Amino acid sequence: MPTHGEQTTIPVKRVDGNAAAGALGEILRLDVTTAVAECRHCTASAALADAIVEQDAEGTIVLCRSCGHTLLTYVSREGRRYVEFAGLASLTSA
Ligand SMILES: [Zn+2]
Numbered sequence: 001m002p003t004h005g006e007q008t009t010i011p012v013k014r015v016d017g018n019a020a021a022g023a024l025g026e027i028l029r030l031d032v033t034t035a036v037a038e039c040r041h042c043t044a045s046a047a048l049a050d051a052i053v054e055q056d057a058e059g060t061i062v063l064c065r066s067c068g069h070t071l072l073t074y075v076s077r078e079g080r081r082y083v084e085f086a087g088l089a090s091l092t093s094a
Contacts, residue, residue, distance in 0.1 A: 027091065034094035040087045042067035048091070 033049040044066035051071060052063040059075035064087065075082045085091075 027093070030091075030093040036092045036094065037062075037064075037071055038089040038092075039064040039067060039069065039071060040089040041069040043089070047094070 033047070035048050036045050037048045037051065038045045042064060044064060046065060048062065048071075050065055052065055052068075054061045054063065058077050059073065061073050062071045063069065064071050069087050071085075071087045073082075073084045073086070
């Protein structure tokens with residue numbers, strides 16, 4: 001057990017992005033209604049179901065209920081889908 005101030009070396013391997021598929025697949029399949037989102041702007045954490053959503057024919061914008069900043073943006077246009085998690089510090093499954 002390292003004491004305060006000591007550094008430990010944890011072995012890390014570098015491989016290509018295929019190695020992340022399993023982990024990302026798990027988090028992207030989570031129940032988003034109960035997942036807890038942490039806002040990058042105000043650090044508030046709340047269930048994604050409690051966020052504010054603005055929608056139109058092409059997209060969805062999810063806003064932090066605490067500060068009103070954008071947590072994530074989803075756009076579907078011409079058969080392509082785009083998602084941006086710019087304001088999301090983290091997303092945790094319940
Ligand atoms: Zn916020």
